[in-house]
Amino acid sequence: MGPARRRDALRLRGGGSPPLLRLFPGRLSAFPLFLLALLLGFASLLWLQLSCSGEAPSAGGQHRGVPRQPCPPPAPLQPPEEEPSWGPHRLALLVPFRERFEELLAFVPYMHRFLSKKRIRHRIFILNQVDHFRFNRASLINVGFLESGNDTDYIAMHDVDLLPLNEHLDYGFPEAGPFHVASPELHPLYHYKTYVGGILLLTKQHYELCNGMSNRFWGWGREDDEFYRRIKGAGLQVRRPSGITTGYETFQHLHDPAWRKRDQKRIAAQKQEQFKVDREGGLNNVRYRIESRTDLSVAGAPCTVLNILLDCDTNETPWCTFG
Numbered sequence: 001m002g003p004a005r006r007r008d009a010l011r012l013r014g015g016g017s018p019p020l021l022r023l024f025p026g027r028l029s030a031f032p033l034f035l036l037a038l039l040l041g042f043a044s045l046l047w048l049q050l051s052c053s054g055e056a057p058s059a060g061g062q063h064r065g066v067p068r069q070p071c072p073p074p075a076p077l078q079p080p081e082e083e084p085s086w087g088p089h090r091l092a093l094l095v096p097f098r099e100r101f102e103e104l105l106a107f108v109p110y111m112h113r114f115l116s117k118k119r120i121r122h123r124i125f126i127l128n129q130v131d132h133f134r135f136n137r138a139s140l141i142n143v144g145f146l147e148s149g150n151d152t153d154y155i156a157m158h159d160v161d162l163l164p165l166n167e168h169l170d171y172g173f174p175e176a177g178p179f180h181v182a183s184p185e186l187h188p189l190y191h192y193k194t195y196v197g198g199i200l201l202l203t204k205q206h207y208e209l210c211n212g213m214s215n216r217f218w219g220w221g222r223e224d225d226e227f228y229r230r231i232k233g234a235g236l237q238v239r240r241p242s243g244i245t246t247g248y249e250t251f252q253h254l255h256d257p258a259w260r261k262r263d264q265k266r267i268a269a270q271k272q273e274q275f276k277v278d279r280e281g282g283l284n285n286v287r288y289r290i291e292s293r294t295d296l297s298v299a300g301a302p303c304t305v306l307n308i309l310l311d312c313d314t315n316e317t318p319w320c321t322f323g
Helices: 003-012 030-052 101-117 137-147 204-209 223-233
Strands: 090-097 121-129 154-158 162-164 199-203 251-253 288-298 301-310
Touching: 090 101, 090 137, 101 121, 101 162, 101 288, 101 301, 121 137, 137 154, 137 223, 137 288, 137 301, 154 204, 199 204
Parallel strands: 090 121, 090 154, 121 301
Antiparallel strands: 154 199, 162 251, 288 301
């Protein structure tokens, strides 16, 4: 066999670089890896389409990770600015994110359809943490607020693994104060009365009045509890949904704890510090850099991905590292 034929045979047997990797020359950075994961994940969208229409049933008759309802029509485009039936306000949906691609693929098209059906102008921001520190949900929300632009006038702090199933839930402009959509009476997991996590709406003015969220919370948990104290300290009253009869079936929680463990480790003085109120930090001192900003479409639904590099002062919060 000649050299040319040997090379052809090697290619047929799969030798050399995989075709997908050859799309990204040189060393892969965080954003090409993100695009690659989205590309691979589009195969799951076919399964999502089949499963929500009942053609691919799962054990127990329910579909894990997919809204339990018939498939909605293709994601609608948002209307022109002069369309009065959609109202004057625009929501910035801020979604803290790291490596949860299968949830993202379900979340973006679902939320775009949900909000469009309610005639709410919106922009979806995926706040993708690409540094090597522990996950910091609060700092990502601060960054999303600062980067969301002047064309939005209120925000939703929204978990990527929580989908609203009840169309009567209000995502409108929270003029009277913070509106906790995922209230303790409705959230499938957290039921204590001071809980404000999951999905919380605020006007931009009210979020600034609180100086945003504390940047001291690295790892999972407690940042929402500290923010509740900030809300009260700013003289604001948390409002919650009324007349919702679906109880703990109001939302679908996509998180699977069996294979995605939460980072609940407490390092150095973190165990004591996590219960304190941060009276100094917030929007005024969040340290970050935007590595890239890209507009994408997921199953016809638009979103903006911000690849965010957070910074940490290890003298102030040594628990920001995994070590």
